[in-house]
Amino acid sequence: xxxxxxxxxxxxxxxxxxxxxxxxxxxxxxxxxxxxxxxxxxxxxxxxxxxxxxxxxxxxxxxxxxxxxxxxxxxxxxxxxxxxxxxxxxxxxxxxxxxxxxxxxxxxxxxxxxxxxxxxxxxxxxxxxxxxxxxxxxxxxxxxxxxxxxxxxxxxxxxxxxxxxxxxxxxxxxxxxxxxxxxxxxxxxxxxxxxxxxxxxxxxxxxxxxxxxxxxxxxxxxxxxxxxxxxxxxxxxxxxxxxxxxxxxxxxxxxxxxxxxxxxxxxxxxxxxxxxxxxxxxxxxxxxxx
Numbered sequence: 054x055x056x057x058x059x060x061x062x063x064x065x066x067x068x069x070x071x072x073x074x075x076x077x078x079x080x081x082x083x084x085x086x087x088x089x090x091x092x093x094x095x096x097x098x099x100x101x102x103x104x105x106x107x108x109x110x111x112x113x114x115x116x117x118x119x120x121x122x123x124x125x126x127x128x129x130x131x132x133x134x135x136x137x138x139x140x141x142x143x144x145x146x147x148x149x150x151x152x153x154x155x156x157x158x159x160x161x162x163x164x165x166x167x168x169x170x171x172x173x174x175x176x177x178x179x180x181x182x183x184x185x186x187x188x189x190x191x192x193x194x195x196x197x198x199x200x201x202x203x204x205x206x207x208x209x210x211x212x213x214x215x216x217x218x219x220x221x222x223x224x225x226x227x228x229x230x231x232x233x234x235x236x237x238x239x240x241x242x243x244x245x246x247x248x249x250x251x252x253x254x255x256x257x258x259x260x261x262x263x264x265x266x267x268x269x270x271x272x273x274x275x276x277x278x279x280x281x282x283x284x285x286x287x288x289x290x291x292x293x294x295x296x297x298x299x300x301x302x303x304x305x306x307x308x309x310x311x312x313x314x315x316x317x318x319x320x321x322x323x324x325x326x327x328x329x330x331x332x333x334x335x336x337x338x339x340x341x342x343x
Contacts, residue, residue: 056114059299059307063107066310069102073318076328087148089170089324092317094172095099095141096103102134106306112204124204125190129183132206136226137181138309139273142266143230144171145317150237154244182222189215227274234270238263258320265316269309276305 073096083089105127112119152159190209202208210216241263245256279301284296318324 056121056299057113059107059110059303062303063103066307067100067103069314070096070103070310072328072332073295073314076324076331079331080327083324083327085165087163087165087171088145088152088317090165090168091141091145091148091171092313092324094175094240095138095145096316098134098137099313102131102138103307103310105131105134106302109204110302116203118201119204120199120201122199124202125187125209127204128206128209128311129187132183133180135177135273135276136182137175137231138313139227139270140175140179142269143233144175146234146237146266149262150240153259154240172211182219182226186219187221188315189218211236228268231267231274234263234267238267240274244285262316262320265312269312269316272305272309276301279305 074093077083077089077093077096083093109131111117111138118319129289147151152163185208210219221242241259245253245260248256281299281300283294286297318328
């Protein structure tokens with residue numbers, strides 16, 4: 054029953070995200086705005102992550118064996134996009150910081166070219182911990198890659214120090230990201246105290262956005278601790294382990310992906326207008342003023 058519920062939830066989230074991507078692709082002005090480009094990168098990352106993690110969940114649930122080489126490939130790509138989303142959230146927070154605290158430099162720092170550079174840098178930064186994981190797994194289990202097995206990330210961790218290194222890298226990343234988000238929030242809050250009128254309204258909205266990013270990051274951080282809790286529960290009760298794994302997947306993997314369309318989709322007036330036109334008219338009216 055749990056696996057059916059997860060499939061329904063994942064399908065709904067993928068449909069919402071695909072609608073968001075389609076809406077982004079239909080308006081040229083979104084391609085020239087760093088804010089929307091980073092948003093599109095996050096939604097795309099979420100789609101890839103949902104598809105891969107759900108595939109791994111199904112393979113594990115039905116105990117379908119695949120080659121270790123294919124399993125490692127799926128785990129590495131899943132690992133990459135586990136990091137891409139929170140790193141992109143941090144970049145989006147910095148973009149809000151520049152827009153509110155350094156408005157005169159926003160046009161210079163947040164160009165289309167810099168947005169594309171940022172997406173590339175985000176993927177490079179996100180791949181570093183995955184590359185480290187790949188290195189010690191590749192050399193430790195190279196000879197057994199032709200074997201088939203039920204695919205989980207934990208099966209590649211042969212020694213406790215490997216798990217500790219993986220956890221330390223992840224926690225270091227999220228500590229840095231948390232510091233950046235906290236710094237941005239404090240700086241925006243200072244601007245909010247002296248702002249007035251429309252500026253104050255924009256600043257308050259920026260504060261709420263940064264807070265929501267912080268909440269998403271917290272959920273992603275808790276997700277890193279889930280394997281340790283699950284491993285302890287597995288020693289006690291197998292049924293409880295399976296239930297806990299589904300619960301962790303829903304709360305700490307799916308829920309943060311639900312927030313992305315809300316934060317930068319439905320809360321953004323321009324994007325919401327474009328979304329309504331796409332949903333109800335199935336096309337954009339080029340005469341609409343943006």
